[in-house]
Amino acid sequence: MDAFAATRLAAGTAFLVVAAASDFRTRRVRDPLWIGLGTLGLVVLASQLVVESAPWSAWSFAGSAALLFYAVFFGRPLTEEDGFHARPVRIALFLVAGVMWIAPLAVTGAVPATGSTPAMASTPVMIVVYQALYRLRVLHGGADAKGLMAITLLVPTYPNALPFPLLVADPRVDSALRIVFPFSLVVWVDAAIVSLAIPVGLFIFNALRRDFAIPQAFLGYRARLDALPTHAWLMERITPRGEHVLVLFPKRGENPADDIARLRAAGVDRAWVTPKTPFMVPLLIGFLLAFLVGNLLLAVLGLGR
Incomplete structure (x- = not known):
């Protein structure tokens, strides 16, 4: 060298x-x-x-x-x-x-x-x-x-x-x-x-928790809305039409506060999030x-x- x-x-x-x-x-x-x-x-x-x-x-x-x-x-x-x-x-x-x-x-x-x-x-x-x-x-x-x-x-x-x-x-x-x-x-x-290795690790983590939802099990994990991880993006939303949707690849820089409020109003206390991978x-x-x-x-x- x-x-x-x-x-x-x-x-x-x-x-x-x-x-x-x-x-x-x-x-x-x-x-x-x-x-x-x-x-x-x-x-x-x-x-x-x-x-x-x-x-x-x-x-x-x-x-x-x-x-x-x-x-x-x-x-x-x-x-x-x-x-x-x-x-x-x-x-x-x-x-x-x-x-x-x-x-x-x-x-x-x-x-x-x-x-x-x-x-x-x-x-x-x-x-x-x-x-x-x-x-x-x-x-x-x-x-x-x-x-x-x-x-x-x-x-x-x-x-x-x-x-x-x-x-x-x-x-x-x-x-x-x-x-x-x-x-x-x-x-x-x-x-x-x-x-x-990250999606594989996420899937194993979710499998151990018996969360087998595909494909989100490879992209994130469920977290409580009242203790949402700081370094994560929310993958679930309630649309203005009231539909509960899953967003596999959330846009960076979005404020999740409104989405969290709508999910809570819909009776959701745990939602899928995707980690902000370093x-x-x-x-x-x-x-x-x-x-x-x-x-x-x-x-x-x-x-x-």
Whole structure:
């Protein structure tokens, strides 16, 4: 394992341990943690680019990713609850980031056919992808998206961590995977696979309580309305038409007070809730697995060795 890989592994683990502890206690991770991790990642990346005498295209990709990353934390977004707002400075920033990404791809020979520079092209793309996944509610928490963005800057390309990872891709697809399946995506996939233990655990918990309702037994548990858990979303509601319905995937940020009152009025004292899972814990495990074991999806698809 080279010095850059070791630094990234140590830094990522340390920051994610802090994030996991905060997420477990409060279900919140403050932005300065991700800003710090992303900034540290850029410092390590810049050092590596200097040591490797990387071409200007690698610097351009890194600069584009940095602009997009910091835009998440600073300045007001273009879209808010009341609609779209044309903010010239922010639009100009995005245009600059776009030009910095497109320019190396447009100049013949600017991106070497080998080395880490081609994989660097995916770094700005993944910042945008994680933001989009959050908007689409595929990533349920802002910390999830910001954490993956920070990891993208910390480990923009696959690290030289020999003898790790233990699971490597088939040589016939390895070079392509390094571009279309960046390291941070491996972290997310590994974390998602680890997270599959949660519904299994919930089902076992409900089975022991003889609550066999499907599918909610895989997604939550029954709780008393007069002692509703703090870190949980209500899955049952009484609609304005008086219908008692089950919401398998409640929207984040909703105030359950009115729903609780209506359920109580309907004679319900215990309702299904789904826990606000501290995803930082699986993300920490996924980060370590990505570094030391590799892409678990390769094992599932039979593309690893």
